[in-house]
Amino acid sequence: MHTVAILVMDHVVPFDMAAPMEVFGRTRLPDGRRPYRVRLCAESRDVRTDGFGLRVDHGLEALEDADTVVVPGCSQLVEEFSPRALAALRKAAEAGTRIASVCAGAFVLAEAGLLDGLRATTHWVAAGELARRYPAIEVEPDVLYVDNGQILTSAGAAAAMDLCLHMIRGDLGSAVAADAARLSVMPLEREGGQAQFIVHEQPPVPRGSTLEPVLEWIEDNLAGEITLGMLAGRSGMSERTFSRRFREQTGTTPLQWLLRARVRRAQYLLENSDRPIERIAQQAGFGSPTAFRERFRRVVGTTPQAYRSAFQAKERVPVAHG
Structure with missing residues (x-):
């Protein structure tokens, strides 16, 4: 059975966490068996969100046995991340574990150095900040997800489901992924990328400008x-x-x-x-x-x-x- 460890931190966005839990957790094979085991893990078993407290069953050691690690986004773009969590992610990457981020979870992967020299995406609102903080990353703000093989990143909210279905299709084939998509009441592939959701604002012009x-x-x-x-x-x-x-x-x-x-x-x-x-x-x-x-x-x-x-x-x- 394929183990998916979802690494949650304080101020985790509930939807970013729940989407991979539900999509992987409900996936079924043609004979009805469940191919994925989903575990929530955190450095501290008590995690705060912006609306409620969360009690997590597993610590960072769960990353060692995981086949896939998913890092959801947090509602606050902090400047510093837990050294222990970053070290656990690096260790998992060195062991060949597949690692994916949802929305602003890309900042955690970037801080761990896992995105250096790679293409990556995040929510379009935060894409500029990701590029500013981590110039070694080629940020693509107009796609739903980016697959670099071992390391994957997705845009905000519903794009987490697009990425999960993409990984399921790679693991188990299109038929199983299509069934998972139907259970989630969404298409296996959405037309267009994140660009259609971006508010295309013009660059600001200083008040009183000659232009x-x-x-x-x-x-x-x-x-x-x-x-x-x-x-x-x-x-x-x-x-x-x-x-x-x-x-x-x-x-x-x-x-x-x-x-x-x-x-x-x-x-x-x-x-x-x-x-x-x-x-x-x-x-x-x-x-x-x-x-x-x-x-x-x-x-x-x-x-x-x-x-x-x-x-x-x-x-x-x-x-x-x-």
Whole structure:
């Protein structure tokens, strides 16, 4: 029997802990046998969450006998982690144990040095902080999970279930994984990645910036043609000077800012209107429906139609006509 040890720490996110418990714990073989044994373990048997206390049956020694170790995320991104827990994780990794993280659990794996030189993901809200703290990691904020073989990481909340199903499929095949997915009332594979859930905010511009008027003009005129020359002219600068000032104040290029603004406008219209995709492409300023679909999928990670199906509001926010 395959033993899964879930390492919990203070302020563990209950869902991050419960998802692997349930998915692995309910998995069954065609003959009805349970292939996984799930154990909760912690350095201290009494663990605090933000809503209740938790009494854990196993200590860190459970990692020594585990075939898979899962590290859930915590609600607080602490600067220091338990040296004993980190040492136990390193020892398990050296023994060849498969180790996976859920959401901010990636910070624990990173602190243990298990992600150095690897690709990894975490909740998109925390991805920038993970990259800042651990520059040796190639952080991918727009995927549901990353499988490096022995070391795996997943994004937030429901992505834990995606990762567990992925591991089950690798262990026991697609038929068993599909059955586990049905028991969890979710698809074996979800279309798109974490990118579709990211709020694509523009970089902040300092109040009183010389760019404020032109950025407001961009938002008011997204449906029409907008060129670098037009933007530079409105700012009273040459194209070269405008591009340099723009990057200095926003950290990105005028073209990337414009494309992101158009994608955001399209997302809003997809969520709050029944307008055809072709009409939304026009109102967001894309040259053609094909160009719109390609750009939208590249940024959001799914198609406009799939995005609308997932996020369209039941009660519409009024949308201005134009």
